[in-house]
Amino acid sequence: MxxxxxxxxxxxxxxxxxxxxxxxxxxxxxxxxxxxxxxxxxxxxxxxxxxxxxxxxxxxxxxxxxxxxxxxxxxxxxxxxxxxxxxxxxxxxxxxxxxxxxxxxxxxxxxxxxxxxxxxxxxxxxxxxxxxxxxxxxxxxxxxxxxxxxxxxxxxxxxxxxxxxxxxxxxxxxxxxxxxxxxxxxxxxxxxxxxxxxxxxxxxQWTTPTGEPLRVALLQGNLPQLIKWTPEGRREAANTYLALTRELSDEPDLVVWPEAALPMFEDEARPILERAQASLAPDTALLAGILQRDGEGLYYNSVIGLGNAEGEYRKTHLVPFGEYLPLENLLRGVIAFFDLPMPAMTPGPADQAPIEAAGTRLGNAICYEIIYADLVASRARNAEVLLTVSNDTWFGASIGPLQHLQMARLRALENGRPVVRATSNGVTAVIDAQGRVTARAPQFEVATLTGEVTPMAGHTPFNRTGxxxxxxxxxxxxxxxxxxxxxxxxxx
Structure with a gap:
């Protein structure tokens, strides 16, 4: 023809x-x-x-x-x-x-x-x-x-x-x-x-279960982005996540707050986090997305563990114009978009160890990082569960959060690892090792999502090679x- x-x-x-x-x-x-x-x-x-x-x-x-x-x-x-x-x-x-x-x-x-x-x-x-x-x-x-x-x-x-x-x-x-x-x-x-x-x-299925399923509780604060970094927004964030944590009726193994859940630095948020942890059972792990700063004036987008958790993770792949400003000397002050009220982040080291929480190794990816297949594979090799926290409020009511969730599902399937996904206003979800959503919270609502994830051992061919x-x-x-x-x- x-x-x-x-x-x-x-x-x-x-x-x-x-x-x-x-x-x-x-x-x-x-x-x-x-x-x-x-x-x-x-x-x-x-x-x-x-x-x-x-x-x-x-x-x-x-x-x-x-x-x-x-x-x-x-x-x-x-x-x-x-x-x-x-x-x-x-x-x-x-x-x-x-x-x-x-x-x-x-x-x-x-x-x-x-x-x-x-x-x-x-x-x-x-x-x-x-x-x-x-x-x-x-x-x-x-x-x-x-x-x-x-x-x-x-x-x-x-x-x-x-x-x-x-x-x-x-x-x-x-x-x-x-x-x-x-x-x-x-x-x-x-x-x-x-x-x-x-x-x-x-x-x-290329991977096999190891240990008992983890009971997880993912907290979604649904805080307005426009006031988040104001004094009013900080008070509302602290009150919301403290209340959601205290209201947990069961005793989960793992409680997760999303990316930058509290709009303040870790040293400022530590009393609030400790009050939240004190309301949980001693063997419960609390993981919270938080900003960190060190004595050298460097800032990090991080996840930290409290209670039955050990370690921290600092985001390595930063978002241009969101977490740092390329050509800052030229662009800062040109328009308001380039003057968002957030300090320039510093990338964390590439070879960070998994966070140990409730006896399980967690591979971490903060927000945008979950879309990078090879970065997530490197985190999954030494982990049994993947954890991603995100602030998808920036997407508004667009299709962006749903696309973001789909990519998280594919990372689960690629690596044969369940994914626990806690977000600020959706889509908060629990994903099994086959990439299927087993639990999901409604968008744009204050919500607590509970579910179970089974830690997985072994490697898929992709997980081994990238x-x-x-x-x-x-x-x-x-x-x-x-x-x-x-x-x-x-x-x-």
């Missing part, structure tokens, strides 16, 4: 639509089957475009993806960043347009370097290498990776094998092979079937299709 030729403009519109479709694969929509469709729309006819046109197609995809899927950044800038509507829209547009450049670069390089053979393979490999670049360049932004949606799809059993990037690879490959199938290259049906049917033969085998595989898939000399033409 001869491939239909489209004008470049139609390609750009298709790419914009494909970006929106990719957003629909993620929470809260979870239409995971649209992922291969979106990848196929990006692959179709790509070899007929010039490198510049391919770059513009990639950029259009990024505009659709982040314009629809990361629009929550407007809430952070406008509602909580003291920024007017025109400037907030401009900054959000700049954010979206900048992130879209990752896809522009990926498809420009693909079209510049890929020859006419094995284009379906080269495309899938190049896509994953582009996601790798987006994960690490400029501190990284691995949000809305193509594979994330497949925590709920038949591809999910691949997650413990190779993580989110393997899911992205197989999604992109399904899309490119699907296009070839529509060109009546019937042989492509076999590899597509293999990608989707092999998971039926994979183990349903993502580098998939990145290497993606590079190997690209190499056979590279244009080695001259200017090749023809179909893939």
């Amino acid at each position: 001869t491939e239909t030729r489209f004008s470049p403009t139609l390609h750009y519109l298709m790419a914009l639509a494909a970006g929106v479709l990719t957003t629909l694969t993620a929470a809260p929509f979870t239409l995971w089957w649209l992922g291969p469709v979106a990848a196929g729309l990006m692959y179709a006819g790509l070899h007929r475009l010039t490198p510049g046109q391919a770059a513009l197609k990639g950029w259009s995809y990024g505009l659709g993806l982040f314009g629809a899927g990361a629009s929550w950044v407007y809430v952070s800038i406008h509602d909580y960043g003291y920024t007017g509507v025109p400037l907030a829209l401009a900054l959000t547009g700049l954010f979206v347009a900048g992130l879209a450049l990752f896809f522009a670069v990926t498809l420009w390089l693909y079209r510049r370097l890929a020859g006419p053979r094995l284009t379906w393979l080269t495309f899938a490999g190049a896509w994953v290498l582009g996601e790798w670049l987006r994960t690490w360049l400029f501190t990284g932004f691995p949000w809305l990776l193509l594979g994330t949606a497949h925590v709920d799809s038949p591809l999910a059993p691949w997650a413990p094998v190779g993580g989110v990037y393997l899911l992205s690879l197989f999604t992109a490959l399904t899309g490119s092979l699907g296009v070839e199938f529509l060109r009546r290259r019937w042989w492509t049906a076999a590899p597509i079937a293999a990608l989707w049917l092999v998971p039926l033969a994979l183990p349903s 993502s580098w085998p998939v990145w290497l595989l993606a590079a190997l898939l690209v190499m056979p299709g590279l244009r080695l000399r001259g200017r090749d033409t023809g179909e893939g």
Whole structure:
């Protein structure tokens, strides 16, 4: 079948639509089957475009993806960043347009370097290498990776094998092979079937329970972000979390307060924390998200343990413009958004030991860190349960918190570890080692969520290696299709 030729403009519109479709694969929509469709729309006819046109197609995809899927950044800038509507829209547009450049670069390089053979393979490999670049360049932004949606799809059993990037690879490959199938290259049906049917033969669980289930209580204070750092907000936070702790009717093994639950430093909050701990049973562990400062004027976003807990964790991967200000000397004072009332954080050391709580080792990830698959895998290797605390108030009533929860679920599945997730106003949840939500608190309410998690021992293949085998595989898939000399033409 001869491939239909489209004008470049139609390609750009298709790419914009494909970006929106990719957003629909993620929470809260979870239409995971649209992922291969979106990848196929990006692959179709790509070899007929010039490198510049391919770059513009990639950029259009990024505009659709982040314009629809990361629009929550407007809430952070406008509602909580003291920024007017025109400037907030401009900054959000700049954010979206900048992130879209990752896809522009990926498809420009693909079209510049890929020859006419094995284009379906080269495309899938190049896509994953582009996601790798987006994960690490400029501190990284691995949000809305193509594979994330497949925590709920038949591809999910691949997650413990190779993580989110393997899911992205197989999604992109399904899309490119699907296009070839529509060109009546019937042989492509076999590899597509293999990608989707092999998971039926994979183990349903790679890790094993160790010890008795832990009874957990996760406290959600639902404090207004706009007053949180005022004297009134501090009093309300202290009263809310003290009351929620004292009202616990059962005797949980673990009580968790979310990220920066008390808007003050640990030395200021210590009397409040000790009063809360005194109201709990002696063998109960209390973990609290809190800000710390040391004698050298350094500040840390941390989790500390009290009672039947030992150790602390200091966040290592900080959020630009949220926890520190790049180019501070130039930007501070320009607009109110760059003068948020929070000191610049310092990253904690990379090799921190797990927190020991209620006889269980907890691997920690604070807020944004949970979206980094390899960072979480490194925390999970020496832990039996994963703990993440977050302040998702910054997202407002957008889809951001639901996307955040979905990524936490995938981290549980990748590592074969349950995840305990305590947030300021939702989504607070308990997730089992299969990535399933077993308990969940309502958003935007003061709530106490109780549940059980089973500590797990052992390792998934992904937990042992991280993502580098998939990145290497993606590079190997690209190499056979590279244009080695001259200017090749023809179909893939």
